[in-house]
Amino acid sequence: MGSEQADRMNETAKRATLKTDAVIIGAGPIGLFAVFELGLVDIKAHLIDVLDKPGGQCAELYPEKPIYDIPGIAVINGQELVDRLLAQIKPFAPTFHLGERVDGLTRTKDGGFRLTTELGTEIEAKVVVIAAGGGAFEPKRPPVPGLEAYEGKSVFYSVRKPDAFRGKNIVIVGGGDSALDWTLNLVPVAKRVTLLHRRDQFRAAPASVNKMHGLVAEGKMNFMLGQLHALEGEGGKLARVLARRGDNSTFAIEADALLPFFGLTMKLGPVARWGLNLHEERIPVDTEKFQSSAPGIFAIGDISHYPGKLKLILSGFHEAALMAQAAHAIVHPGKKLVFQYTTTSTSLHKKLGVA
Template sequence: MTQVTRTDVVIVGAGPVGLFAVFELGLLDLKCHLIDILDRPGGQCAELYPEKPIYDIPAWPVISGQELVDRLMEQIKPFQPQFTFNRMVCALERLEDGSFRVTTDEGEVFEAKVVVIAAGGGSFQPKRPPIPGIEAFEGKSVFYAVRRMEEFRDEDLLIVGGGDSALDWTLNLQPIARRLTLVHRRPEFRAAPDSVNKMLALRDEGKLTFQIGQVTALTGEDGQLTGARVKGPDGEVEIACTRLLPFFGLTMKLGPIANWGLNLHENLIPVDTEKFETSEPGIFAIGDINHYPGKLKLILSGFHEAALMAQAAKRIVHPDQRVVFQYTTSSTSLQKKLGVAG
């Protein structure tokens, strides 16, 4: 029997808007569980531009992506949000009693009366390198992540990339692979210098090969890879390999959201501007993922959407309670929830 986690609201996406939704829902006594494909909160702010200054957050003349995330985490702490990271929400279905069941790609099950999609540009997924015909090998001999190291034992392994993922897996898989070649387009790496030095030491001991270049073609049959052509500064070479691990960073894809029976408009979810509810009552969409006339993809717009959404979510979760609008500056009950009452 699968264990079911029950909460008031499941939030799909832990970017800035998903995080702030915890605050607005929390003031109305709604408990939240956030699910995100990344391994930490922050969404694009954490993954794409942690160091970049943002200039249009009200009252912050300048704040970095990571600092904004850190501040939001501090702000929502009193509401004790629960997080499930490294998971993609695969399925969203309505149960007989009108509530929702949310299932992740690892099979975890959540049930809630309200679902808030705050998925930004979609879920971050490994970028497919632009090598013709690579699709035919995916899942059989081309992998974008290492789930089980054993799958690479005694294989002729080709790893492509110059970041931490590429270097870490080079170091971890080298002892069990039959042969390992690392391909990167230039001699400089983005990865931690320590990992690079370890890799170069293994190369000097003859335990792996490092080749400068870009993979241009793959050979093999029925999904089984036999070799890759690498174009380098001194021309093209053929490298024999049975497994390929390309690490080309992440890109955003709408992903399974397209299969949830919601109306879509060019990969965005249309919502009303009173409650930010989708075509399915009880499912809301806020932040960059939604669409309505005049929509601007700004973090501050997402914050506003979260506040209005929370009012509607409250009525669904606690239909018997009267919602009294209150200010955090003057309401003792709100201040108690925030842990700041005098």
């Protein structure tokens, strides 16, 4: 099968709308625990997260940092907590859509919701749970003047189609795995790749760094020490990247494209466009249902706001439990919800696979 045909088939597959009970936006600790609480009341869930792994900030920012305020656990690091939550929700077999950012959220005729991601995934659900924490992680934008004009034209934060860089002069900035991996991948495609980094040491895997040095020795690419300083060009078309050395002298690199890799930052993102009431970039909710200004759309964890709100993981767990009770009334209307304990309920034991 030609790759174009495969692409087309993938796109068709993606266009088929998925259906589920609940979509959880954000696969951080609170989104993960929401799967558990929803599962106990027979609500199936899909999770969408912009990161390529579950865990949110715990996995991205604090994988090896200790957390001391999870009830009953004196100390646990971020990644361990994520791993344990994943084990806990396993009986409910949630569907993960990782590496995708939700762009659109609209109401369907039957009162449910249709969510679309930037990659074209479309999911219909009866309720939406926004557990997006501090917002979506997105690439950090280097603070160089006039950057906006070049973004999407000559400045890119990710590479979708390496072939778009064929025959071009590319400057890649950074010293981590993203910078080094794309340097190695684009050297065979581009006219010239220049890696710009502030020091001669790298966070990236040593094997990648060695390969890069090898390519420099073979004359196949350039490595330059310096920091990104300014851009020169016209109408979004980049001509030169200006960099500054440690002694404050500057130099120019001919460039058609710039790929800066400065890590990630959190931004509220598309949530702001969904017509929800917001309070200082957070979603006001009631403290009975944790529902937003739009019925059927819930907000839990750091992104929710109510009087006395604390941005603690333990608060988010509580919010998830109450949200699930309210979501049950929407997903299973008319069905009586009997309060049960996981310790003693035989029906919950069946759901958890421990019967």
